[in-house]
Amino acid sequence: MTTNDRKTDRSTKANSSGTRGSSPVLSVIDATGKVSRSRDPSLSKEELLKLYATIVRTRVMEERALNLQRQGRIGFYVPCSGQEASHIGTAAALRDEDWIFPAYRQAGIPLLRNVPMQQIIDEWYGNDGDICKGRQMPVHYSFRQARLVSISSPISTQLTQAVGAAMAARYLDEDSVVLSYCGDGGTSENDFHAALNFAGVYKAPVVFVCENNHWAISTPLECQTASETMAIKAEAYGFPGVRVDGNDILAVYQVAKEAIERARKGKGPTLIETLTYRMGPHSSSDDPTRYREANEVESWRQRDPLDLFRKYLKGKRLLTQAIDDEIHNAAREEVNEAVKQAEDKATPSVSSMFEDVYRDPTPQLLEQRDDLLSLGEASAGSEGFFPL
Amino acid sequence: MTTNDRKTDRSTKANSSGTRGSSPVLSVIDATGKVSRSRDPSLSKEELLKLYATIVRTRVMEERALNLQRQGRIGFYVPCSGQEASHIGTAAALRDEDWIFPAYRQAGIPLLRNVPMQQIIDEWYGNDGDICKGRQMPVHYSFRQARLVSISSPISTQLTQAVGAAMAARYLDEDSVVLSYCGDGGTSENDFHAALNFAGVYKAPVVFVCENNHWAISTPLECQTASETMAIKAEAYGFPGVRVDGNDILAVYQVAKEAIERARKGKGPTLIETLTYRMGPHSSSDDPTRYREANEVESWRQRDPLDLFRKYLKGKRLLTQAIDDEIHNAAREEVNEAVKQAEDKATPSVSSMFEDVYRDPTPQLLEQRDDLLSLGEASAGSEGFFPL
Amino acid sequence: MTPMTLLEGIRDGLITEMNGDDRVLVFGEDVGRNGGVFRTTDGLQEMFGEKRCFDTPLSECGIIGAAIGMAVYGLRPVPEIQFQDFIFPAFDQIVSEAAKMRYRSGGEFTVPMVIRTPYGGGIRGGHYHSQSGEVHFTHTPGLKVVVPSTPADAKGLLISSIRDDDPVMFLEPKKIYRTLKGEVPEGEHAVPLGVGRIAREGTDCTVVAWGAMIEICEKAAEELQKSGKSIEIVDPRTLVPLDEKIILDSVKKTGRLVTVYEAPRTSGFGGEIAAIVAEKAIEYLEGPIVRVAGFDTPFPYALEGIYMPDVRRVVRGIEKTFTW
Amino acid sequence: MTPMTLLEGIRDGLITEMNGDDRVLVFGEDVGRNGGVFRTTDGLQEMFGEKRCFDTPLSECGIIGAAIGMAVYGLRPVPEIQFQDFIFPAFDQIVSEAAKMRYRSGGEFTVPMVIRTPYGGGIRGGHYHSQSGEVHFTHTPGLKVVVPSTPADAKGLLISSIRDDDPVMFLEPKKIYRTLKGEVPEGEHAVPLGVGRIAREGTDCTVVAWGAMIEICEKAAEELQKSGKSIEIVDPRTLVPLDEKIILDSVKKTGRLVTVYEAPRTSGFGGEIAAIVAEKAIEYLEGPIVRVAGFDTPFPYALEGIYMPDVRRVVRGIEKTFTW
């Protein structure tokens, strides 16, 4: 079946600033790093540098992750390079008490929310320091201390849950807001529809961020939907949708701030579409050269959100080369140290596999555990049954 | 959780003609039965009278069905009174070779497509004349000869299937179009989203009719969605949505005709929202006085699609009282005769229960059948094991 | 003690928990204003207000997804799915999300939620208002699966389910919603999960059944009593966690086992019970383990009475364990 | 005969049927341009064009719903679900629609469709890239359930499935996609559905397994051979329809039965096989029926190797049928 003859322009030009069709795309930083004054969210120097450092730490962490994966030291990785501004910028507009239901490609958020690097990297290794006890693939984090809810693989299931959490917050008369993410592919799933519909009906204090990186693995946007934009989909649910240049962290922050405050005031949900691009493969198992053009990737590299933000900061004289180097070095050291520690940790115990299925294990689980353990003991002498 | 404070006006006034919000509602016949000339689809007298007779036959058939149900002679019924124009008008715009994937509330379509009354009423009884072999509840028809695909209970599942059928038609270079129905409640389901999205992406020759009767059992529209209209939801999928007065059969026909021809020409899908009202209960198990106001029902009764069409036909001198009586009498007789015959038919055989699970029964099914039958024989002498 | 139907027992359980715990919310399609299509939630909206008992859009996916989010946030949602046959649009949320949340987060996030849903045949509901899908849930680690068979248990098990810290599938045998009456303790009444009951004592053959099948088995046992066979009926009450001991003890005593269930025979939960006994107590068996179940066809309409296990088939099933 | 991996066998089966029948369409997430995330459909889009092999939006519900509509209209769709773990958004379409279409329409409408999907552990995929959900389908009358365990069967069973007039769940053991190699007949090669095979002949104990578990059982059998125990391995190939006879005949010969499966133990398909044997051949059994299965937990990541049945556990399971 050939899809719709429409051909989407995935280059940065179509998306950067200005309008496409009837949908304006908000952009704050221009290609030279200058800012349109009227829209500058006017963050303090500390705030700006924390955002910058978070992007850098995310980038450094990821480079290492892909390396470790290639060396077979961790099993899998999902890089987000190119999309850091999109999720770090949106999450930065939250208050600490607000909740996040992420997808799997928002690696910068735990760092932004001060989750120790060690906890993140322990998760990659699935070692006994991992909060998730080695039960999930790398990048499927759970950080309660950061109000970042457990990530799963099925696409978009977090969205309806986010709405429920927002309804709960409202029921409890708390004024926290819930932020949830999905990809462009994620808009096609059942939960996207149910979530936005419920959010509209109950006016839940939730903000949805659709990170439109133009691809769902190898599936291009025009094969995902014939909708003019992702933002327009919000109209089908009775609330506003906005488009923003997802590589421009100030624009992203600004748009998120407004949507979050709207939600907090009881004015209901917003769908934010961030236009962005994943510069790397879908995951460590993916070979993007099979399905996309080098020049498309290159055109987006020219608008790397890290470079763009650096230009802005340097232009404003908020960042010197020395500070930049320091940030990079600190990040590298932080990662090195965490990797070292993670590699020294043990695999979770065999009996831990039977925990947390329920609050209290059923008799069946205890029996299965004991049965398994007895086998281990019986043969431990010969070849060592539990190799991990 | 209280829903959105928005309060939908469900009265006919808000919906009849003119515009509501930004969405125009197409209407052709006014309250006096007069027609806005420019939009009259100019059907022939025969065509108009067939439409009229189909509404009457549907109405007469249903009155009888509810009666039979109350008497315990059939198990269940789902009335569509008030909505006949909406589905008969849309389906009438099809060609014979076009396919239909209905929901359960389009009882007029089989009649329009010349399915014998007997086959319909045999289905209510689930007797051995029933095409479905007594396997489904009443009103879950399947009429291959009318290209009307088997109806199921789960809401909106027919919509994605309709898209697949339309894709198949296009793949086979046939120019048939597929029409599919759902209710206002049905727009909230997973399949609504998937279906419209696929239809948009593949530009499938399919037309969706959302019969917005303002209620999903006891759930009012404002609790179903915060969307301004149902029609607007089409924009999220990149194709047009239109609203039409669903009680005005000429308007419905006109809108459907355009959408169907559009689809046939390869221009893609349309979502038609027909504004209508079910005048009776959701089903024979439902008591609508628990949840809706008498005056709301009354206001819609004033715009009964049968009366409206009659006014039009009489105004145009296409229908005399004598012909009207004849149509009614013929319908009554047709129904009486079919009921009589249906009641004389036997229950499907016990062994038929094991057929059609697969093309050929598995050994397991044959064993289960024989085992069951052997029990029947063993005890047939005593109290008669198979009472049906 | 008050005489109640099974349905009233459930309603009483809901009221008890809503009174006792503000975090308990009831919602679903038509549960509010209409009080549920079976009237299980009748009057709850008036009693507790629209914030605690409300109608939802027609989306099981949304209902369960939102319920999970509420539970994660700290509430105790009790969503209703109108018929178990209509749970499948929410199946992904149930098996991929609710069931795995505690495990995958190392215990950080939990889903204390009770999904109430009517299941089973007996109301002439045909394909889509009659199915018994318990196995889809018993095969999903992380879910508990509860099936009451008396009004008192309906209340008591529901209360325990709502107090439980894990997601519970609460399957209500709709056939006996109104036909089964019994004494129900007033106020607080919690029947623990994981503890079966002997519905009838006997010595010659064990029958394991649940929900609406219990009364069929009781009639079959009466019938067989006439020919001197003493039948023990075990109602596990909760399929997960399963009280294996009560089943094994009974089989060890009687030497015979029949399982009775409404779902299609292949891969039904009675097969699981047969497999447990064939692994752990085969040496006690004096005959084959017989299953009396629905057939491996979709649930029919006109022949519903033939499809569902009835007294004759149960009697014959039991007899087969004696002469084979 | 050509040496192929299991994955190549599947691809060859697809090509054979696409060549032979214009009505065969292949689609799903990333199956077109990318040739599938496992490369099972590699090159098909070039060979057959975008009309016959194409990518879809990220919606399993849409993929299967549309496939059903195509099948009803007269095509033979072969949709792919990227991982079986992700089939649940389409579960309603599969169990409520595809499975029941023929029955509910009295045979008027049918759904000749093959849903291909990789299942099972062994690739360190954690919770959501490792599950074995066959029971959800074996418990749904109207579906056939096929699991190949050799490259030749992968091709031959797939061809039969595509030619079958009913909906088939074609579950591909991804663990052995590339690791298992074997000779595959060229061109037309159809292995009938419903006919099991003896993967290894033996006299002392029957082991029933399928998919990637066959090779584990073969290793266990080798191991036990050393101590003089002769193990027969039965691969049913299709779980529905099940070749009961080949299982019962084997058990009658050996007097012992072990079932091995990756899915969680409770309500797994090995329990169904145990139940069948406990009903139909209990008098031949000389020991308990033992199940070696996944544990009743979600599928773990770091401890995958411990979770999945391995040679040790299978050996011990078999030994239990001798000494208990």
Ligand SMILES: Cc1ncc(C[n+]2csc(CCOP(=O)(O)OP(=O)(O)O)c2C)c(N)n1
């Ligand atoms: C329900 C489901 N179907 C399929 C997959 C396999 N899968 C993982 S990521 C992905 C693409 C997601 O694309 P998008 O939503 O655009 O997010 P992105 O990866 O681009 O951030 C797919 C198909 C899945 N994880 N879950």
Ligand SMILES: Cc1ncc(C[n+]2csc(CCOP(=O)(O)OP(=O)(O)O)c2C)c(N)n1
């Ligand atoms: C998946 C699913 N959920 C719930 C039901 C129960 N149910 C039957 S009809 C109905 C309301 C449908 O409302 P709508 O779509 O507006 O159609 P209408 O009945 O008004 O024509 C509900 C909830 C169902 N049949 N299927």
Ligand SMILES: [Mg+2]
């Ligand atoms: Mg994407």
Ligand SMILES: [Mg+2]
């Ligand atoms: Mg409606």
